[in-house]
């Protein structure tokens with residue numbers, strides 16, 4: 060199993076020379092089980108570069124997604140709206156490329172399919188969806204599994220924000236199809252992978268996921284409220300992380316920031332270490348970095364976290380970075396690509 064990070068930032072995308080090494084895109088991670096389409100975790104702005112890679116056929120290094128060879132796109136991904144407007148042959152609404160029969164990416168056989176697991180509906184986890192080039196392809200399909208919100212389905216919630224005047228078009232107007240599925244606690248299968256789903260403490264209904272396949276397990280708790288005592292761990296969280304080969308965990312705030320933002324829904328690197336150690340996990344990836352933290356500060360945070368006594372019970376503590384790849388294998392989970 061390979062885990063790839065396309066967006067590791069929390070709250071708001073950011074960009075500067077000081078955010079270059081860890082990256083500024085918001086939550087989006089893929090879990091690639093051998094021989095299967097990648098499972099997508101969250102739909103933050105990292106979903107856009109992932110989509111460009113999928114269309115280029117290099118996402119899994121095979122050029123094959125779900126049995127279908129994916130046609131290449133022009134360098135840099137989808138063409139800009141102005142180019143298409145000049146060509147006068149594709150549909151453009153505002154700055155959104157809606158695709159068309161002669162799209163650069165529409166030369167394949169169609170029928171591609173992807174599965175996404177959505178932790179919750181906060182903007183930083185959803186905003187990449189309309190910018191995911193594959194769902195602009197006729198015949199392509201994205202199934203999104205996520206939590207209903209206070210009696211409303213996730214489709215109802217998304218339809219309230221992906222529409223004019225917030226966005227030029229609605230999801231149903233895209234050429235590909237996006238199908239939303241409400242999920243609660245339990246288990247589902249995606250190919251040969253088993254996905255365990257539990258509610259985790261955050262702000263609003265939020266899920267954590269665990270993916271088991273090929274004898275290894277990855278737990279994903281992107282947004283997770285640490286308790287004030289920094290000691291208790293919710294039973295659902297322990298279940299998800301129990302003996303996991305890799306835990307990807309909220310580590311947004313420093314200890315000082317947490318004091319001021321103790322009920323904002325997030326954790327510290329120290330609490331992430333505590334959760335992983337209590338659960339008997341192996342590797343920990345600190346995730347959902349605060350936009351106010353530059354690369355050097357994240358370096359320091361991971362150093363301090365890795366030096367905590369509880370970290371000795373883990374094989375490795377790293378800070379997730381865009382383009383990072385982790386090879387998850389029984390007994391030998393390791394970084395393939397660190398940060399830039």
Ligand SMILES: [Zn+2]
Nearest residue numbers: 069070183282
């Ligand atoms: Zn978030």
Ligand SMILES: [Zn+2]
Nearest residue numbers: 179181261282
């Ligand atoms: Zn959130």
